[in-house]
Amino acid sequence: MRTHSMRLLPISILALVFTLAPGLVAAVQVAIERIHAWPAPDHTRVVFDVAAPVEHTLFMLRNPDRVVVDLRNARLAGVLPGAADDDPLLARIRAGARTGGDLRVVFDLRAAVRPRSVMLKPNAQYGHRLVIDLQPQRDAAAATAVAPAAVEVEMPRDVIVALDPGHGGADPGAIGPGRTREKMVVMAIAERLQRLIDREPGMRAVLTRKGDYYVGLRKRMEIARGYGADLFVSIHADAFNDTRVNGSSVYILSRNGASSEAARWLAEQENAADLVGGVSLDDKDEVLASVLLDLSQTATISASTDAATRVLTELKRVGKTHKRHVERAGFMVLKSPDIPSMLVETAFLSNPHEERRLTDPDFQRRLAQAVLDGIKTYFAESPPPGTLFAARRHTIERGDTLSGIASRYGVPIASLRSANDLADDLVRVGQVLTIPGGG
Numbered sequence: 001m002r003t004h005s006m007r008l009l010p011i012s013i014l015a016l017v018f019t020l021a022p023g024l025v026a027a028v029q030v031a032i033e034r035i036h037a038w039p040a041p042d043h044t045r046v047v048f049d050v051a052a053p054v055e056h057t058l059f060m061l062r063n064p065d066r067v068v069v070d071l072r073n074a075r076l077a078g079v080l081p082g083a084a085d086d087d088p089l090l091a092r093i094r095a096g097a098r099t100g101g102d103l104r105v106v107f108d109l110r111a112a113v114r115p116r117s118v119m120l121k122p123n124a125q126y127g128h129r130l131v132i133d134l135q136p137q138r139d140a141a142a143a144t145a146v147a148p149a150a151v152e153v154e155m156p157r158d159v160i161v162a163l164d165p166g167h168g169g170a171d172p173g174a175i176g177p178g179r180t181r182e183k184m185v186v187m188a189i190a191e192r193l194q195r196l197i198d199r200e201p202g203m204r205a206v207l208t209r210k211g212d213y214y215v216g217l218r219k220r221m222e223i224a225r226g227y228g229a230d231l232f233v234s235i236h237a238d239a240f241n242d243t244r245v246n247g248s249s250v251y252i253l254s255r256n257g258a259s260s261e262a263a264r265w266l267a268e269q270e271n272a273a274d275l276v277g278g279v280s281l282d283d284k285d286e287v288l289a290s291v292l293l294d295l296s297q298t299a300t301i302s303a304s305t306d307a308a309t310r311v312l313t314e315l316k317r318v319g320k321t322h323k324r325h326v327e328r329a330g331f332m333v334l335k336s337p338d339i340p341s342m343l344v345e346t347a348f349l350s351n352p353h354e355e356r357r358l359t360d361p362d363f364q365r366r367l368a369q370a371v372l373d374g375i376k377t378y379f380a381e382s383p384p385p386g387t388l389f390a391a392r393r394h395t396i397e398r399g400d401t402l403s404g405i406a407s408r409y410g411v412p413i414a415s416l417r418s419a420n421d422l423a424d425d426l427v428r429v430g431q432v433l434t435i436p437g438g439g
Helices: 004-025 182-198 217-226 255-267 286-315 352-358 361-381 402-409 413-419
Strands: 030-039 044-050 056-061 066-071 074-076 090-097 103-109 113-120 129-136 159-165 203-207 231-238 249-253 327-329 341-348 392-395 432-435
Touching (some): 159 217, 249 286, 352 361, 402 413, 402 432, 413 432
Parallel strands (some): 249 327
Antiparallel strands (some): 030 044, 066 103, 392 432
């Protein structure tokens, strides 16, 4: 058992290290700890997890198409990922050291792209990150354009919601009296919810499975983390031996479940490449690693509670809920220490009446809408930094100019143009502008 004093000492040491760190690391190369690449329907995102802010330049090369990223005074500490077979834009990532201690990373492309980069500051979940989005060219004129070097503007991004349809493949989940299989029902609800989320400005949904196949429970967590999810929602349909039991439920991770997951992470820290709250555990002693993980899990469970409460409130408008409050359990898929997570039991498939409702497209739509409304309320109240939910808005009035608006909010005019995809400084009355860097 750890004593109270044992937990206080590492925090003091950690604070001192973070205070002194800029002076200590100024003369050494910045470690590129890990590179991730994920294809999405409309772009491919590549994320560099870096030990500290890194200066970079970004440019395009043609014949063949390539994106080149030069990172000043940097070294590759992790392993280069392979591109996904179904990625329509990215074919391969390669890297090499340059003279002077710089690192060059090259993206070999399958199609012409418009690259955009942003250096993100640490937040409650992640450390320093260099994010590069590869977007397909929209027209021939754009295809000839060369991306500007060293784009350092932090663009408002979409919040990402990972939707996890339970079971799949050889695992049908619960089976109702009418032979309805849980895996098919929850997939239909997840797809409806995905479409609703994707219609919302500032939101994007990803699925942990996209068809009738099984995905391991830990793999579902890894997929969500791979997409950089801000929220994880696992969708299920409950079952019980009493066919009269009915109603929706929402679960978050129990403290016991969190403790067991913490023990697993700490036991494997010497091989861990994962980041917890943006801090690698593999070079920390047991007590310090435990403190860092505990802080991350506490913040995540608190956020999970907030999000789950909002969703449960909306589900009560659709029908009966099994319990009046958010419940806690040790479900494996809820154990991400860095992603707020909930599990929604949409209804009891073992109840004949609810089985019929779960196969009704209108009821599926109402369930999906209720979950969306709860998620939107949560993000509106607790917007992740750097997202469109966190950005400020300005509605153009008569006499407004772009330069005047930039001056009023204290942002560079170039950042204002970029954040709103403006080709020039012309604005119109009634137009709503996103102000980058809002809190």
